[in-house]
């Protein structure tokens with residue numbers, strides 16, 4: 001039998017949620033003990049014990065991404081479930097939701113089960129497939145939502161992400177349908193007519209550059225419509241990658257009214273602005289587009305005050321030929337799994353706007369709850385308490401690193417943070433007590449525990 005299942009890890013001196021140091025003992029797949037530093041009973045009946053020096057490291061519940069593009073099936077040249085989930089583990093994640101815009105589209109029980117199985121076999125993180133709302137993402141006909149929910153993949157999140165469910169009748173039907181199994185519709189809010197040919201945020205910079213603009217209202221109009229639809233049918237709505245100050249205001253209003261809406265912001269929208277388009281570097285071409293400094297300030301404020309529930313990566317790897325071309329021809333999207341935690345630390349923690357407990361909420365607890373993966377044997381996003389599943393991420397907040405896309409674990413190099421220095425580094429990740437990352441390096445299942453600093 002592999003040592004992985006029986007190895008006990010003592011995370012000596014770890015600081016849960018940035019609090020006082022303790023010994024965190026992971027054994028039998030759960031958090032077995034939390035003891036004063038140096039007091040943990042090292043040793044288990046039938047396996048080895050590895051002591052990890054976690055002095056100065058912050059312990060977080062394993063991160064959960066509600067919005068990842070793994071590209072398999074169909075675009076294995078950009079990413080595979082293997083490479084994408086390994087990158088997720090390296091970024092501190094223990095679960096990801098895999099978006100449905102693959103080839104074929106994840107709009108049937110067969111496809112979501114395939115993705116779920118490939119994720120399970122890869123073993124880096126729990127993979128939860130997102131099901132498409134409409135057949136082929138075509139926006140015409142409702143996909144087999146019930147069959148996907150009842151499948152082995154137990155789909156609870158449905159999204160046509162990449163495309164907006166712009167037909168209000170179809171959106172209403174989807175919202176009504178998912179109520180039967182406590183699902184949620186995650187909307188990519190982009191009014192298609194208002195964004196035809198759009199290349200970047202509509203504003204001063206787009207006017208200067210002569211690139212077709214993407215107005216804030218194209219996002220805000222859909223969000224406004226959808227919160228009202230969600231209220232009307234009494235269903236759950238999730239807003240993907242909200243990016244404008246007006247969108248924050250609408251979600252704040254909806255929550256104040258008691259509407260069951262949640263929202264996400266991406267790391268890149270927390271820090272980057274449309275000024276970056278001036279260099280015509282397609283690395284910065286993304287959907288929704290980078291907005292203005294005022295929008296960045298508004299989404300930071302919305303995340304800090306709870307209007308925005310979670311940070312989701314929208315990790316969107318692309319093959320080189322789809323990014324190494326002129327701006328107008330380039331694909332939308334950027335990678336994010338391996339930089340998300342650092343960007344949140346830089347923009348929210350190091351600025352004093354959020355605590356590490358808040359980080360655990362927006363990157364683990366809340367996304368797990370929205371995806372309904374916070375209960376049961378494979379529960380994610382749980383508090384760091386004795387008896388809970390041992391999904392733990394150790395981060396060194398004092399570390400500094402210069403991002404190099406070519407050196408990342410993801411198979412694609414389209415990081416918007418190339419050559420930038422970011423704070424924080426994931427030192428270790430544990431999935432139900434098994435180390436998937438140690439000393440910052442992914443550890444394949446069954447590789448044993450060599451290389452551990454003890």
Ligand SMILES: [Zn+2]
Pocket residue numbers: 161162163188240241287288
């Ligand atoms: Zn999207």
